[in-house]
Amino acid sequence: MTVSEKSVQTTDDNNEKEDSIGLKTFKLLATIPTYAGVKTFSSETNGDNPSVLSIQVILSQRDLKRKLKRLIVKQLVVSLPTKGSSDTVAKVITSSFLPIDLGDVVLQAESPSGNKLLILRCVSNDKGKKSFVEIWDKGNLKQSIDVTDSHGDFYSDGTFGSLKWAKNEEKAVYIAERKALDEKDEKKCDFVPGWGEKFVNKRVSVIVIVNVLESKVEVLPEFEKIVPGQVFFGPGDKTLIFNGYNREPRYYGIYACINRLVGIYQTKLDGTDLVHLTEQLEHARSPRLAPSEKVLTYYSNPISGPHSYCSELREYNFSTNTHRVVVPIVHTPSDSFQNGFPGIYNDQMARKSFITFDDKEFLIIQSCWRSRGVVLAINLDTGKVQDLTSTGSWSLFIACNNYIIASRGAPNDFPELYIGIVTGYQNDTLKVDWTCIDKPNIEEVEPILSKITWSIIQPIPDNKNLEVIYVKPNETSENKKPPLIVCPHGGPHGVITADISLSITTLISLGYVVAIVNYTGSTGFGQDSIDALIGKAGDLEVKEVQASAQYFIDNGLVDPNKVIVMGGSHGGFISAHLIGKYPDFYKACVMKNPVLNIGGMATITDIPDWCFSEIGLPYSLTNPPIVKPSDYKLMYENSPINNIDKVKTPTLLMLGSEDKRVPHNDGLNWYYYLKGKGDVEILCKIYKETGHALDSVDAEIFGTDIVIKFLEEKIGKLE
Structure with missing residues (x-):
């Protein structure tokens, strides 16, 4: 399932040590570019409907030699069906790819x-x-x-x-x-x-x-x-x-x-x-002018509290100077409201995000629907929300005139680029015909991807706020159960959708099973699910992640003696809690820029309000408080540091030197304490010029390598 020794040459000229099979696999996967943006240029026009579309596809490409990410350009020319034509399929006329760096x-x-x-x-x-x-x-x-x-x-x-x-x-x-x-300006200091x-x-x-x-x-x-x-x-x-x-x-x-x-x-x-158009609201973002120029659409949600909310879509009418809610905040999804639509979860709308059909204006947005990324169409007149996508996970790039360009991927498939042509409108529903117009060359990695399967499961049947993306090799030994890596996401009010991850794909190729846990508090499940975690961080989600790990053991899917937990940021917070509260359960732990001491973080982070809100303390953005002794006590009690004396699990701690979100001070304190304690194996890596996400190419390469070696050392090399 892994790449062969001869399939790719990855050893640096000045590095005598040859890469491991796992690192070779990661580097091979890293040669596949991913879609980073789309620009469209009309070549021939017929009113507002271009018949030939020139598409500039912007790709993000890792340059492993120079250890940086480059933006390169690919050109597509696509023939679009004319309005009223019986032919509703877009066709690629030419596709040219020269590695032109946007530089x-x-x-x-x-x-x-x-x-x-x-x-x-x-x-x-x-x-x-x-x-x-x-x-x-x-x-x-x-x-x-x-x-x-x-x-x-x-x-x-x-x-x-x-x-x-x-x-x-x-x-x-x-x-x-x-x-x-x-x-010489006196204000320079x-x-x-x-x-x-x-x-x-x-x-x-x-x-x-x-x-x-x-x-x-x-x-x-x-x-x-x-x-x-x-x-x-x-x-x-x-x-x-x-x-x-x-x-x-x-x-x-x-x-x-x-x-x-x-x-x-x-x-x-x-x-x-200067006029404040949304003066009645504390938060209004992502303004977009509709094609008719009659209205302005934007998102709004409460301030403070959780860092990510279900947003409402609002509209400002220029002629009447009035605002109205087009799509409300959804507290609990219901089949009786928009077919279970869980609400809008989107930071910013696309810069071009409107479709006009039969004189009706539709806003096209990207959101998450539980554990899937989706593209939604919203009728600005009626507020009707329609999911335009089916299987896989989608990302939107542009919506204009009568076409939509988006990508679709999956945990075992790199994203492919699609164009959707709006061909009809009936019963408040758009008809969109999707055509794949571009896909990456995955010939070299196809043997890896073809041996991976995935599904979305609900480990606790009566808990609809908890889902797990279960990714595994499609062939496992009947006599030997695979090790399990449990991956809770960060946030905590975020979500991991069913997309490909290079690091997870690499681990699957080595024989691991991975459970990506979207616990209560994740986005995409309704606002009530998000609110349910406030004041319970460090308890509710920790229990749910542990229950998810236990599910795989109880169903005989994994080796109970080879369970690993791995997470970053709030996922690291959960991981640290788990090895403190269940000290004999996990064989190894990997933490990336974890939150370990909320009270210590509160005075140095760029988001001090998070430290108060997640444990249920009030925080005013206009009159920021200081951490009082009683606050610190509660923060400490809800932090992993409270159980550090119980930790037994060998741990790999990975930190970014430039992290402003969770500065590495508390990570180093965790490391120093366990080193001094002497009975717990703790390894610490710090990646220079790297922030919270540890997403520099250097951190990706060396981080993947050390994770593979660390896990092999703790549970043995997999066959």
Whole structure:
């Protein structure tokens, strides 16, 4: 099932030690690029329905030699069926793949007419970095504006980043970091925080207007209490609309946190006359202007509390200045409401996310439906929600005119790219015909993937908030039961959907069985499930993960003497709790940036509110509290550190040196204590220049290698 010794050469020229079979398998899987984005360009048009579509597919490719992830481009030309045609299938006309590295291109956007292209480019050399705004017209570079001295770095992330044209194509707008203060400026020493994990160098963003006709940019003044993001032109190109994140009294980490103080604002084109469009709400994010320009859609949910909520979809009407709820927060899924629809779980809408059919506007979004990623269509008039996908797990890239582009994958299959053509509408339901238009070349890894099977199970029949994605080799020895790796996810209010994971696929190929546990508190199961964990963290989900592990033993599926627990972040929190509360159950434990002492974390993390909320303590984002002795006592009692003296399980601890979410201080304290105790094997690895996710290529390679070796040492090498 694993790759052969000769199937791939992975040994570095300067490394005399040959890779293990497991690491060779991981590196071979890592050669497969994954879909990171899609841009579409209309080649021929018929009204609002292009007949030929040029698709720029952006792929993320690991470069194992240089130890980095690169963005490369593939071009597809697709013929679309014309409206009313009996032929409803899209056809790929040409597919060309040259490994063109996007390199210094930060963002790009096609103009509404399709004739112009705007590119934000950042060029680095020995003398430093220079930033340019390029305007291309019908394939020719017409303007290149040096903006190096106008502002700081361009923003391209999904939370703040934006690059939008005005409909008349005379202006464009984007987001950048404000210009660095002059050395003589007395404010240069003022403390200005960053936005935490993955946003460390983002501090004060500004809106930048590109005047296409005059070949210049204008940086709008900063706003006193908010920082802008996701800016675009309002109806008729007369205003700017954007998200504004509160910067007072402090910056809170925003990565994977949708419970922040944020609103939707509107200004004139010069940044004056600021209006808070969602003043009645504490949280409103991801504004999107419908094609008719009559309404603005956005998400809203409560603040503080859990970091991820079921969101409601709301709509703002420009003519009446009124708001309404299109899709409410779903507390408990029911067959009587939208066929068991569990609610919306989506950080940001796609930048192009509307379909118009028979004069009806539909918002197309990505969400999770229990343990599956899905693509949903929402009728903005009726609020009807429709799941457009079937088997596998889906990710949405773009929805425009009458087509949708998304990818579909599974735990034993790399994602493939699909285009869905909307061909009909009846009984408040869209008819969408899906066609696969691109797939990765998996010939070399097919022998690995073909020997993996998976299913979603419910280990406790009367607990509908608990699901396990069960991934295993499809052939196991009748005489020898396989070892089990139990993997609770982080968050805790997140979810692992049924997608491929390189590390898990590698472990399956070596003969392990993996149980990915989506416990109570996971997203995709209704808001009541999320709320059920608040105040019970460290107890409820720990018991459910333990019950899930016991399920596999009780059903004779695994070797009861070879059970391993492995998790990161809150998954590491659960793992540490398990080896403290069930010290003789687990043969080995792997923890990645785990939460070990909530009280210690509360004073150094970018999300201090998490430390209060998860154990049921109040926290005000506008008046942040300090940790009182009584608070610390409760935090300590609910933390794994409370049971550290009971730990017997050999443990591999993996930490990121730049982790802002769960800084490694408490991880090292855990390590030092067990080392001093002397009767527990503890191994610690720290990965430099790596954050909370441990997702650098270097951390992936060396992390996979050490995990494989550690597990083989503890349970023996599998045949």
